[in-house]
Every structure is written in structure tokens, then in C-alpha cells.
Amino acid sequence: MxxxxxxxxxxxxxxxxxxxxxxxxxxxxxxxxxxxxxxxxxxxxxxxxxxxxxxxxxxxxxxxxxxxxxxxxxxxxxxxxxxxxxxxxxxxxxxAPLVTRDVTKLRTGPGEDWKTIATIPPQTQVNVSGCSRGWQNKWCKVRYEGKSGFVDGAFLKRRGALFAQ
Missing domain, CATH: 2.30.30.40 (SH3 Domains)
Incomplete structure (x- = not known):
């Protein structure tokens, strides 16, 4: 098998x-x-x-x-x-669970102009409830250590995935 x-x-x-x-x-x-x-x-x-x-x-x-x-x-x-x-x-x-690729900022809204509410270390598993595409970026709503916010989707990957994303 x-x-x-x-x-x-x-x-x-x-x-x-x-x-x-x-x-x-x-x-x-x-x-x-x-x-x-x-x-x-x-x-x-x-x-x-x-x-x-x-x-x-x-x-x-x-x-x-x-x-x-x-x-x-x-x-x-x-x-x-x-x-x-x-x-x-x-x-x-x-x-494969979703983890951060690098140090990632958790923000109050979907964009870099929104306030940072937490900094997520690399390789940290997060719970993603959904993502949306903007003009240039994709922002994902996540939960991390009891906080809800948004991260740039480019900073997320599937840990251990057999085929790279």
C-alpha cells in the first residue's frame, strides 16, 4: 500500500x-x-x-x-x-495546513494601510476563513492567537505540500 x-x-x-x-x-x-x-x-x-x-x-x-x-x-x-x-x-x-512563509503582519483590514494588530512568525499555522483578490494583492481573513484580521495571501503556503504553490 x-x-x-x-x-x-x-x-x-x-x-x-x-x-x-x-x-x-x-x-x-x-x-x-x-x-x-x-x-x-x-x-x-x-x-x-x-x-x-x-x-x-x-x-x-x-x-x-x-x-x-x-x-x-x-x-x-x-x-x-x-x-x-x-x-x-x-x-x-x-x-496540508496553511502557514506563514515569513514574518507576516496581521492587519485590521485588507491592505497595507490598515493598522498592524499582531506579527506572526514564519511557519506559523493560521486558520484562513477566506481570501479575496484586489487589484494587485490577495488578502486573506485569518485567526491567529484569538485575533481576527487580514494577511497578504502571498505570505501563506501549505506546509509540507507535495506540489509547491
Missing amino acids: QTKLCSLLAAASLSLCSGSALALPRLVSDAANLRSGPGAKWPVIAQIPAEAKVHVIDCGPGWKRDWCHVRYRTKKGYVAAATLAPAKSGRSVIV
């Missing part, structure tokens, strides 16, 4: 890297959308919370290369490959 999973993930990483331009998933929250088909236009059938274990059935080549067919509890569907990371047990994968 572990060998099959590793082989699937290795094959998926090769097919992901072979594309000239990868369509990365939009960062909407720390949960991953489980979709009925391999693409962002397919309906969402469930949300998988960060750090939840999923069973990988297959990560497809070709036009499906950015998506993995998975089972989460009783549902089967597709998730963006960039949202997955190895579980600590090494025998399964999880939805």
Missing part, C-alpha cells in the same frame, strides 16, 4: 512538473474542496478540513495532472494536488 501510494505521488509530481504552465488552485480557505470532477469548474461535494487524512486513489496524467482522485470518509472526488501533504504516519496523505 505504502509503495503504491509513493509511486502514485511520484508519478503525479513528474506529470505536474512536466507542464509548461500549471494552473494552481485559488486559495480560498484552509480547507480543501472535494469536487465531483478534476477541475475548479466541477461542483464542490464536500470540504475537507486542514490536516484531515484522505486516501489517494490516483493522481491523473494529462489534463487531470493538477488533481488527485481521493476518498474522504464515505465520499470520493477530486482535490487539487497542491493541497496534499504526507501524513506524519507516512502511510497516507492529509490536507
Whole structure:
């Protein structure tokens, strides 16, 4: 089982890297959308919370290369490959949690002109409830140490994700 999973993930990483331009998933929250088909236009059938274990059935080549067919509890569907990371047990994968890339300012509003209410250290896990795109930036609403505010989405990444965002 572990060998099959590793082989699937290795094959998926090769097919992901072979594309000239990868369509990365939009960062909407720390949960991953489980979709009925391999693409962002397919309906969402469930949300998988960060750090939840999923069973990988297959990560497809070709036009499906950015998506993995998975089972989460009783549902089967597709998730963006960039949202997955190895579980600590090494025998399964999880939805990778969102962490800060660098020192990140938590602000009272979505923009650099808003007051800083906290400074978040690098590699700190945050809970993201949603992101919106502005003219130049993407701002995400997060909770950190009991405070709600906004961070620049460029400072967030999925910890341990198998495929970089």
C-alpha cells in the first residue's frame, strides 16, 4: 500500500512538473474542496478540513495532472494536488495546513494601510476563513492567537505540500 501510494505521488509530481504552465488552485480557505470532477469548474461535494487524512486513489496524467482522485470518509472526488501533504504516519496523505512563509503582519483590514494588530512568525499555522483578490494583492481573513484580521495571501503556503504553490 505504502509503495503504491509513493509511486502514485511520484508519478503525479513528474506529470505536474512536466507542464509548461500549471494552473494552481485559488486559495480560498484552509480547507480543501472535494469536487465531483478534476477541475475548479466541477461542483464542490464536500470540504475537507486542514490536516484531515484522505486516501489517494490516483493522481491523473494529462489534463487531470493538477488533481488527485481521493476518498474522504464515505465520499470520493477530486482535490487539487497542491493541497496534499504526507501524513506524519507516512502511510497516507492529509490536507496540508496553511502557514506563514515569513514574518507576516496581521492587519485590521485588507491592505497595507490598515493598522498592524499582531506579527506572526514564519511557519506559523493560521486558520484562513477566506481570501479575496484586489487589484494587485490577495488578502486573506485569518485567526491567529484569538485575533481576527487580514494577511497578504502571498505570505501563506501549505506546509509540507507535495506540489509547491
